[in-house]
Amino acid sequence: MEEIEMMESHDTPTQDERILAALAHASIILPFWGLVAAIVIWVTQREKSRFVGFQALQGAAYQLSLVLLAILGGICYMCSFFGTFLTLPFGIIASEEATSPSVIGLLVSMGSTAIPFCLMGLFLLVGLVFVLYGLYGAVRVLQGEEFRYAVVGERLERYLNQ
Numbered sequence: 001m002e003e004i005e006m007m008e009s010h011d012t013p014t015q016d017e018r019i020l021a022a023l024a025h026a027s028i029i030l031p032f033w034g035l036v037a038a039i040v041i042w043v044t045q046r047e048k049s050r051f052v053g054f055q056a057l058q059g060a061a062y063q064l065s066l067v068l069l070a071i072l073g074g075i076c077y078m079c080s081f082f083g084t085f086l087t088l089p090f091g092i093i094a095s096e097e098a099t100s101p102s103v104i105g106l107l108v109s110m111g112s113t114a115i116p117f118c119l120m121g122l123f124l125l126v127g128l129v130f131v132l133y134g135l136y137g138a139v140r141v142l143q144g145e146e147f148r149y150a151v152v153g154e155r156l157e158r159y160l161n162q
Contacts, residue, residue, distance in 0.1 A: 013051040013144055020045055021055035022142035028063050028134035035063040054160070055141050059134070061152045066130050073123045080116040 013021070024041045027034035038060035046053035133149070140147040148154060 013049070013141075017045075017049045017052045018142050018144050020049075020052045021059075022138040024052075024056035024059035025062075025134050025141060025147070026138035027059065028066070028131050032067070035060060035067060038063055051141075051146075054157075055147065057160075058147075058149060058153050058156055059137070061156055062130075062134060062137075062149050065152060066127070069130075070123075070127070073119075073126075077116060077119050077123065080119050084112045084116060 020041055024038040027037040030037065038056050042053060042056035042060055045056060137147045137149065148157065
């Protein structure tokens, strides 16, 4: 009878375990340092608690994917400026060749200068969604529920169960 109770209590995360797991997910609000915090929680807790270890590793992997996406987004953002500077002269040339003000030249100029700003807005929106999803994960594990990120969690679980 005691053995069954011990197994059940071991399967349910304690309040301390839930708090540490939630911190690993919620640390996404701290750029770079959140990733460090999740890794520190994973390194110190992975052998003490399977729940905290998995949630911290999952939080670290999720935050690492955000860092990699931010780097990729920054590269795309910088490339959009090069595209702007390359297409801007075509808009000016089209305007000068026309006898009347060229609508096409104006549209090319305006469109090429708007691309970096549209990309920045898109990147900020994606970043906000990433942070909110991480905070959602923190709330779920704080409530003691198992949480899996849509792509990262399943792949990480399959990798660990090999």
